[in-house]
Each structure stands twice: as structure tokens, then as C-alpha cells.
Amino acid sequence: MDRGTERGAPPSRGAGNGAADGPAAAGRVPLAVVVVDRDGMVSHWSRGASRLFGATKEEAIGRSAADLLPVSGALAEDTPPYGVYAAYDGLGPDLESSLDGGLSYPAAGRARLTVPGADRVDVLWWAYPLVGPGRERLLVLAADAGALHQDLDLDEGTVAVERIAPAFALHTDFPGADELARRLPEILPSMSVGESARIVAQILELGYPVMEFSQNDRVPVTPDWGVPRRAERKARRERAARAAAEGLPLPQEELDEGEDLEYVAVRERLEFLNEVSGRIGTSLDLSRTIVEVSRAVVPRFTDVAGTYLREQVVAGEGFPDGVPDTTTMWHRVALEHTDEPGRWDDVVPVGEAMPFPAHTPFFQCMTTGEPVLVPRISEQMGHAIASQFEKRDIRPLITGRSMLVVPLKARNVVLGFMILLRHPERVEFNDMDRVTGAELAARAGLVLDNARMYTFQESVAETLQDSMxxxxxxxxxxxxxxxxxxxxxxxxxxxxxxxxxxxxxxxxxxxxxxxxxxxxxxxxxxxxxxxxxxxxxxxxxxxxxxxxxxxxxxxxxxxxxxxxxxxxxxxxxxxxxxxxxxxxxxxxxxxxxxxxxxxxxxxxxxxxxxxxxxxxxxxxxxxxxxxxxxxxxxxxxxxxxxxxxxxxxxxxxxxxxxxxxxxxxxxxxxxxxxxxxxxxxxxxxxxxxxNGIEPDDVAEWRISLDPVEVGRARAVVREQLHDWGLGRLAGGAELMVSELVTNAVRHSHSRPVELRLVRGDSLLCEVDDDDHDLPNLLSAGPTDEHGRGLRVVSTLAREWGASRTKAGKTVWFELTLPRR
CATH class of the missing domain: 3.60.40.10 (PPM-type phosphatase domain)
Structure with missing residues (x-):
């Protein structure tokens, strides 16, 4: 999937009264930035907001946001002191909230409004709750939907929430912009840490709002896969029960709405799996494939993804045999998360290998080959899991989170597994997620097995070549x-x-x-x-x-x-x-x-x-x-x-x-x-x-085929070694030369024997004769008269050998030179 990054144009200095000063260039959409405090009053009003909504900054600051933002359902008309905000997404206003009774997750929507001096404007808006001790309670971003549709060609009722990431910048002259930039991962909780950090750097570099989106990844505004939140489903069930008790049919619009939501949820999951399949397996490199698999599910499907592989897979030793047991070593090969940087890395570092006890859900997953769903990790289970991590307490990282463990299988053999965790405030994994996770793991297991086989074959080939x-x-x-x-x-x-x-x-x-x-x-x-x-x-x-x-x-x-x-x-x-x-x-x-x-x-x-x-x-x-x-x-x-x-x-x-x-x-x-x-x-x-060898470092003699000449050979070698200052080698060299020359004189046919000494990094001695039969190293008995010569040479020499030449053979040995 190609991901494009489009940047919003910097707002002009003059405050206009229209939706925009002119048609937006392709991919350049001016944004309105509004911050609402706990009392429901506007505390920041950007120049983009002045152009889009027609009110100047002086007119807007301190006024009720409900009066200035006629965006359908964005703010309640009767805002309580602590700001209860509702969001309208085109599918129903009954979205579940948990933050002081207000909006607890990012929401988005659209509305048509009338701006003084301009025609009716179609507006897209995004609302992000701000969590913290400050008075700012809600960040609202808005854009001219007409200009946006010219570029994205979106269907009615859908916006690219997952890939449209509107942001603010220092150029909006908001005094708290530095703090908001630092807290962008909190404002946009659906983003990974790496992605949000990159967006922040881009914002600060450009100095004006940035909008990121992908033209071919559109999802409905509804949170959590398009499935109605629990409060809405509970209310619908209660209405259905009352209607059944009174003998009245449920309104058709509610039936259609429920069916549409379920259809959207299934469609989105299929689209998600299709997207993941396109993002993984781009390489046959095993380590790169592992990272692709982990990043494909964070943050859209889960907030934390840890990947473990069997030791044989990581080592490239071929296909692992047998069912895993409590002694099987599992290597943590990847960890992707949306938490602050370093929170997981120090406690569960990548590269660590460990077994898993039989009482853990991980052992159950890898032995049965089926996904294991834990709706919420209790304190007891968190303690049991943390007990295998020596001197590290991982309970704060896992307790209260929803967990799904999915096996990575190929040819019915478990290669590894993935541990998926969701934040406590996020909807728990359910049976539909279990099915989605199983399908995801099946596709990832196939890709990993392909990379594993390629890595194994490559390792075999490289081993073969290195050995040669x-x-x-x-x-x-x-x-x-x-x-x-x-x-x-x-x-x-x-x-x-x-x-x-x-x-x-x-x-x-x-x-x-x-x-x-x-x-x-x-x-x-x-x-x-x-x-x-x-x-x-x-x-x-x-x-x-x-x-x-x-x-x-x-x-x-x-x-x-x-x-x-x-x-x-x-x-x-x-x-x-x-x-x-x-x-x-x-x-x-x-x-x-x-x-x-x-x-x-x-x-x-x-x-x-x-x-x-x-x-x-x-x-x-x-x-x-x-x-x-x-x-x-x-x-x-x-x-x-x-x-x-x-x-x-x-x-x-x-x-x-x-x-x-x-x-x-x-x-x-x-x-x-x-x-x-x-x-x-x-x-x-x-x-x-x-480097060559100097003539003074070479000495040669011709020995006639007479046994008496063996004594002369010993004498000339002894004399030459003393001349070279190698008298310490004379005794052993004389003995070995005597044995080789004796054999050469005995087996040579007609040509005189040649004796050569070469002084280099070692002392080389060579004896040539015209016999083509190479000598053999024999095991001589106590009464044998022959066969001891080469045994003596093999014992005393650093290295020795024999080779054929055009005229016969050469037998040689080397001695290590003494240190000076």
C-alpha cells in the first residue's frame, strides 16, 4: 500500500471571512485549530478558524464554543462545568464515554454551516480529548470538506480516520503549542510512538499544520472496527426486549443500522487482513519479515505485539521437529508498541531467549496450535506470568490489559507465536478478534516459513562455499x-x-x-x-x-x-x-x-x-x-x-x-x-x-650417488647453518638431511641428488632425485632395518612433504627459526 504525505498550506496573515482564500491546491488543505477549556469556552482560535467559521480571534476567545462551532453534535448545548462532550459520527450519538462523563477517545464528523458573507460550507471536524492538569479539555480541528473531497474523492459518510492525521503547529501562535507537541502521542492515541514522533518532527520543521492521509485506505468514523460500543448495543437490546414484550416490531431503521454496522465490521476486518498481507513478505530476509509482521498489527489491531520464534528457526537449523515442551527455548525477535519509548525495551528486550512453563497461556497456544484469548489479565495471572522474569517486574505492563496469543504455524508445526495486548481503556479482544488474529497468524506464519526456508537454504549454500x-x-x-x-x-x-x-x-x-x-x-x-x-x-x-x-x-x-x-x-x-x-x-x-x-x-x-x-x-x-x-x-x-x-x-x-x-x-x-x-x-x-629470496639465503649442492657422500651432505649443512647463525638447528637438520639423502642415493637412477637449503621465515630443506615413486611413512618394528627415516623427519620437522616433479620427486621439510 502506498502511503502519501500531504502538507497543509501555511495560513495567511490576514483573517478572511470565507471558508478559504481560494481553491486548495492538490493535497493542501488549510486547517482550523480550536482549543476548548473545561468550562466549554474557547481558549484558542487560529487564523484558519477565522477563515473557516467567519469569526475573528478577538470575537471568539472567551466565548462559548457551542455558539461558535455549529458543528452537528460536536459539543453539547448545555455544557456542564467539567465539559461533557458528545460526538456525532453519522451513525448515532450514543457513544460510550468514560472520561469524567465526557469524550474519552478521538471522534470525527461532518456538518454543513452558514458562514457570513459566504455560501454554506461543508465541514469535516476532528475532536481530541486533552488529558492532564491544565484547563484545556478538547482540541478541535476542522477543514473545508469540499476542498478535501476534490483531492480524496471520498464516499459520503466516510473519512480516512486511520490515515488522516490532522495536527497543529507553532505557527498557530498558541501559547501552549510546545506542550501539545510534546503530548501528541497522548492526543492521537491510535498512533505508534515512532509515527507520532515523525509527525511532530515534521510539524516543527514546517511551522504550519500538516495533514497525512492515504487515498486508498478509508474507514468509517466509528471506533473499534465499526462495531457499536457496548452502551449502544445494550440500549438496542433493551428496546428490542420491550418491543417483543409489547408485541411491537423493532423500527426498521434500527434493524438496518445494526445489520449495516455488522457488515461494516466484517468488511473492515477483511480489508485489514488484505492490507496486512500486502505489507508483509516484501523480502525473504527473516529479520526484516519479522519486523514487518509486528508493525502490521500495531496500532490498528493491538497496542503491543511481541513476536517469539523457536530456537531452531532463529538459528537457521531447518524445520523444528516435535511438539514444543517446557524446555523449548523461545527467542523474542521483535517488540512493537504504542507506549512511551523505552518502557518495554528495558524490561523485555529483543533477543532474549526463555522457556515458558506449562501453566502460562503461551504454553497452551504453542502446544495446541490454537489462539488463546484472555479478556483481562488479572493480578493473579499477571503475577504468574511475571514470575518467570528474574529481577524484572512486568506486572505494571500487562495487568488489566486484554491479551490474545496467536500461533505462527507452517505445515502444522508451530514456528512461534505473537502476544497481542491492548491498553486497559481499549475494548477487549473478543471472539471476532480471535478469528481475525488466527487468520493474521496463518498468513504471517506462511510468510515467516518462506523466509525461514530461504534463510536455511542460503545458510547451507554459504556453509558449503565457505568450506570450499x-x-x-x-x-x-x-x-x-x-x-x-x-x-x-x-x-x-x-x-x-x-x-x-x-x-x-x-x-x-x-x-x-x-x-x-x-x-x-x-x-x-x-x-x-x-x-x-x-x-x-x-x-x-x-x-x-x-x-x-x-x-x-x-x-x-x-x-x-x-x-x-x-x-x-x-x-x-x-x-x-x-x-x-x-x-x-x-x-x-x-x-x-x-x-x-x-x-x-x-x-x-x-x-x-x-x-x-x-x-x-x-x-x-x-x-x-x-x-x-x-x-x-x-x-x-x-x-x-x-x-x-x-x-x-x-x-x-x-x-x-x-x-x-x-x-x-x-x-x-x-x-x-x-x-x-x-x-x-x-x-x-x-x-x-x-618479496623474493636473496641469493645469500639459498645454498645448493649436488651429491653423487655414493653412500659416502651422505657424510659430506651432513658436513656442508652443518657448516652453512653456522654461517647463517643457525647453529642451534644444526643437530636436528643434520639428522634429517642424512635420512633424506640416504634414501635419495639408494633410490636414484642416474642423476645426482640435489640438496638445497633456503632461509626465509623458516628453514626449508629440499632433496631432489630422479625417482618418481613417492616415499611412504612406515611403522618400523624393533628388528626392521628400514622405515625409520621418514618417521624421524615427521617427528622433528615442523612440516614435511613430498611431490613429483618433471624429472622425479622432491622430499622437503621445514624447521622454525629460533627467535633472535
Whole structure:
């Protein structure tokens, strides 16, 4: 439902004698503001009242309001000292009152009157009782109905009471305007606190009366759903009883009036339910849906609405099983009310979880799945309910109120319930309200279940995707790495973007970024398969072009449903070189450390993975220590309707900006590109600072295939570690090198064994030979002559491993460097 806000035009300075100085512009209706004191005398008369009723302020102040306001039924002709006011709404004058025998609720009506110097004027009026110690007793607002009907096109006998909210402003030069502005929620009790606060702010900002209304939400003036108040119904029953006793029929007009009222009540409830259905379920976000459901019923149907959901629903763990019991935890997920701000929030805060005992009406509702109606909460029941709130006394908030508890069900399972409370002075919930509440809860339960299922599926997909994304250490051999992954916002929160970093022999590192086209679980699953395949083939030390070739063949075997782009780069920190191949991916950016210049690397584009039958090429790029390599997916740079070159230029420019750390640099890039039309696709970003390894930190030897050479290997390692100041590691390193070199000499075929030590963040030792069979970790017995070497390495090393190479295999281990 679209809600429009129309503002009344500021009244002119001169007092006119007509209903208006001219035809009102669309939506601009001047208002008359009149305040009546306890003696029935006018204490305030605005300029709008002078124009509408034809009397000046000087003539009106201090005079009887009944003489000046010829509005049918607005004021009694013989006003007692304390002001008994009756209201006429076109349906009967016998409205129940409880405020000192006067009007106890807002009322409205219409009348035709004759204004001196003008034609007869059709007037709409609103009367609001003022409660407090002051002398002001009644606030009356009036407007020219003719001008209003030109804009609203209302039917006869109806006004948009629920959505027309006439107000006053400081511009009316009323001395008590500040106090009335502060008390607007009391003057308009049918409004929520948030709505009334917004209207007050608008009034004070504009400085003249404001009128809010909706053109497509019209309700009759009668209070409480158009049903006659109890006093009127009681009087009609008494007249019907007397007529039956005397054998006389009840006047037809009374019969018609009762039937019309009941018809109006049913129609309004149906319209209310239809309106609520249109206001909830606008989003599949569970938290937003919960707030929509709570706000839809306040204040029109109830004054307080608290929403509780089962723990499994809030946690997104799927559909809850079984009937709730006294151990079931219920989370308070929303609380909407018309009381003063903070009154409920401190006592029953949102987010609290608690069980409910079996003696409470809440337990009855959630176990039976049926609404529970409590006409008035007695002191005894209030005490029983409050007993479960530790150190908080909620009895003043609930005692004396009418309560309706309605279940939120889906597929015959209770997901939660709503507690609806009405103020003590408001009409109690009745059986008709019970039916309305049950229908309301059924619709809300369906919407909540849809949001719950979406949230659950989204949680499963995100968990799947998170499990597939790697946890890359921030430092690897010769390089620092920072990564970012951002799920999509509109096209789907789950996608096929990924990144990875794989440790390779020779202190090298493979850097990977890929993107499976499409979104959803299938794309995420395909991404997991491709990422695993890349890790496996990278461990075989395949050249980049050959790896992409094999990945394309694998995608063909998996099916032709999905395509993927991939960028695969191998960084050699010793040779200061990148070996890169591209499969349809956007090119990487390199930022040179020497001059801070950034550029897109010119690579052969290649076809996406899954096309099949296309060649892939690899290029070698020289790099210097401190250079930064930036690889990302197209979700970061691509905006619908815009050339991707614009995004790539922004990426290149933002990558060149200096930053305190790698993480700060990644965040700066995302901030620079995200505002460009809003990010809709998921994003994978990998940044590597290529630090390199100095030649003095690398030592290499060739060991001939002679068992005597094992002793020389121990000696050169011991000497090198002492030269590097790592003598504390010499003992363990010698032992492990001895075991690995002995195995290599024993199994190598013809090529000499190569031994390498690399000093970086850790001490890396590698032993290469030309045998392709990888060693196995064995459990050697007390009498076995072999099988203990790798067990020793596994025990002493921080990390160890073996991988195949083009010429054979590499077995390696790492040791943690001692603190300096």
C-alpha cells in the first residue's frame, strides 16, 4: 500500500471571512485549530478558524464554543462545568464515554454551516480529548470538506480516520503549542510512538499544520472496527426486549443500522487482513519479515505485539521437529508498541531467549496450535506470568490489559507465536478478534516459513562455499598474501568465485583465481571440484599452460553445463619470475615497487575452461622484490551497461595507492570499486607482495650417488647453518638431511641428488632425485632395518612433504627459526 504525505498550506496573515482564500491546491488543505477549556469556552482560535467559521480571534476567545462551532453534535448545548462532550459520527450519538462523563477517545464528523458573507460550507471536524492538569479539555480541528473531497474523492459518510492525521503547529501562535507537541502521542492515541514522533518532527520543521492521509485506505468514523460500543448495543437490546414484550416490531431503521454496522465490521476486518498481507513478505530476509509482521498489527489491531520464534528457526537449523515442551527455548525477535519509548525495551528486550512453563497461556497456544484469548489479565495471572522474569517486574505492563496469543504455524508445526495486548481503556479482544488474529497468524506464519526456508537454504549454500574456500597463510616462501571474498548482493549470495595458493617445490608458490559462471549451489559445487583439481595438478608441478589444458579436459568430462575462467601463476622467488597462463579471465595487475607504477599484464587471453579444444599459452614476467600482484574476478570490476575497461582502469589506479598493510590495500581497492553502481556479483580478490629470496639465503649442492657422500651432505649443512647463525638447528637438520639423502642415493637412477637449503621465515630443506615413486611413512618394528627415516623427519620437522616433479620427486621439510 502506498502511503502519501500531504502538507497543509501555511495560513495567511490576514483573517478572511470565507471558508478559504481560494481553491486548495492538490493535497493542501488549510486547517482550523480550536482549543476548548473545561468550562466549554474557547481558549484558542487560529487564523484558519477565522477563515473557516467567519469569526475573528478577538470575537471568539472567551466565548462559548457551542455558539461558535455549529458543528452537528460536536459539543453539547448545555455544557456542564467539567465539559461533557458528545460526538456525532453519522451513525448515532450514543457513544460510550468514560472520561469524567465526557469524550474519552478521538471522534470525527461532518456538518454543513452558514458562514457570513459566504455560501454554506461543508465541514469535516476532528475532536481530541486533552488529558492532564491544565484547563484545556478538547482540541478541535476542522477543514473545508469540499476542498478535501476534490483531492480524496471520498464516499459520503466516510473519512480516512486511520490515515488522516490532522495536527497543529507553532505557527498557530498558541501559547501552549510546545506542550501539545510534546503530548501528541497522548492526543492521537491510535498512533505508534515512532509515527507520532515523525509527525511532530515534521510539524516543527514546517511551522504550519500538516495533514497525512492515504487515498486508498478509508474507514468509517466509528471506533473499534465499526462495531457499536457496548452502551449502544445494550440500549438496542433493551428496546428490542420491550418491543417483543409489547408485541411491537423493532423500527426498521434500527434493524438496518445494526445489520449495516455488522457488515461494516466484517468488511473492515477483511480489508485489514488484505492490507496486512500486502505489507508483509516484501523480502525473504527473516529479520526484516519479522519486523514487518509486528508493525502490521500495531496500532490498528493491538497496542503491543511481541513476536517469539523457536530456537531452531532463529538459528537457521531447518524445520523444528516435535511438539514444543517446557524446555523449548523461545527467542523474542521483535517488540512493537504504542507506549512511551523505552518502557518495554528495558524490561523485555529483543533477543532474549526463555522457556515458558506449562501453566502460562503461551504454553497452551504453542502446544495446541490454537489462539488463546484472555479478556483481562488479572493480578493473579499477571503475577504468574511475571514470575518467570528474574529481577524484572512486568506486572505494571500487562495487568488489566486484554491479551490474545496467536500461533505462527507452517505445515502444522508451530514456528512461534505473537502476544497481542491492548491498553486497559481499549475494548477487549473478543471472539471476532480471535478469528481475525488466527487468520493474521496463518498468513504471517506462511510468510515467516518462506523466509525461514530461504534463510536455511542460503545458510547451507554459504556453509558449503565457505568450506570450499581455502585458509591461506599470510606468509609463504618469498611472498606475503592477502585475500578477500565478498558474496553477491542481488544476483545470488552464492557463486563460483575462488582463490588459492599452493606451496610448490623449489620455494615456489602457485597463485590461483577462478570464476565459475553462474550462481547457486551448482556453481559452488563446480567451483569445489575445479579448485580440488587445481590443487592436485599443482602438486604435480605441471607448467601453467599444461595445468589449464588438463583442467579443461576435466571440465569436459564433468559435463558441458558450466564454464569457468581461471588465472594460474607460479611465483619463483629465487629466480624473481612469474610464470602465468590465462583461461578467459580478466588480466592481473602488477604494481612496481621501484616507481609505484601499476599496469595490467598483457597476457594471451585464452578460452574459458569447459570450451574444449583450444590451446593455452603461458608467459614469463620478470619481477623485483616488493612488487605486488593483484588477481581478482570480474565481479569487482564489471557493472551492467558499462564497459569493463572503465572498471579495469579504476582497479589499476586504486591498486597503485600506497597502504599501511596488505589488508588495508585490499580494503581500499574494494571501497574504490564497490560504489560504482553497487556490487551484485560475488568477488574473489588475491593480492601477493613478491618479496623474493636473496641469493645469500639459498645454498645448493649436488651429491653423487655414493653412500659416502651422505657424510659430506651432513658436513656442508652443518657448516652453512653456522654461517647463517643457525647453529642451534644444526643437530636436528643434520639428522634429517642424512635420512633424506640416504634414501635419495639408494633410490636414484642416474642423476645426482640435489640438496638445497633456503632461509626465509623458516628453514626449508629440499632433496631432489630422479625417482618418481613417492616415499611412504612406515611403522618400523624393533628388528626392521628400514622405515625409520621418514618417521624421524615427521617427528622433528615442523612440516614435511613430498611431490613429483618433471624429472622425479622432491622430499622437503621445514624447521622454525629460533627467535633472535
Amino acid at each position: 574456500l581455502p585458509h591461506i597463510p599470510p606468509r609463504m616462501a618469498g611472498c606475503d598474501i592477502a585475500t578477500r571474498y565478498l558474496p553477491g548482493t542481488l544476483l545470488g549470495r552464492v557463486g563460483g568465485d575462488w582463490f588459492d595458493a599452493v606451496k610448490l617445490p623449489g620455494a615456489r608458490t602457485a597463485l590461483v583465481v577462478g570464476d565459475v559462471m553462474g550462481h547457486g549451489l551448482n556453481s559452488a559445487a563446480m567451483m569445489g571440484q575445479l579448485r580440488t583439481a587445481v590443487q592436485t595438478m599443482a602438486a604435480l608441478d605441471l607448467p601453467p599452460a599444461q595445468l589449464l589444458r588438463n583442467l579443461d579436459d576435466l571440465a569436459q568430462r564433468l559435463g558441458d553445463t558450466y564454464l569457468a575462467t581461471c588465472l594460474y601463476a607460479v611465483y619463483d622467488p629465487i629466480a624473481s619470475e612469474l610464470h602465468i597462463a590465462n583461461a578467459g579471465h580478466i588480466p592481473p595487475v602488477i604494481v612496481r615497487a621501484g616507481d609505484g607504477r601499476s599496469e595490467l599484464l598483457d597476457l594471451p587471453t585464452g578460452a574459458p575452461i569447459g570450451v574444449g579444444g583450444v590451446p593455452f599459452e603461458a608467459v614469463r614476467v620478470r619481477v623485483a622484490p616488493g612488487d605486488r600482484l593483484l588477481m581478482c574476478t570480474d565481479g569487482l570490476v564489471e557493472v551492467r551497461g558499462e564497459d569493463i575497461g572503465v572498471g579495469l582502469a579504476t582497479l589499476t589506479e586504486s591498486a597503485a595507492h600506497p597502504a599501511a598493510s596488505m589488508d588495508d590495500a585490499c580494503d581500499a581497492i574494494i571501497r574504490a570499486l564497490n560504489p560504482r553502481g553497487g556490487r551484485k556479483d560475488d568477488v574473489a580478490l588475491l593480492m601477493a607482495r613478491l
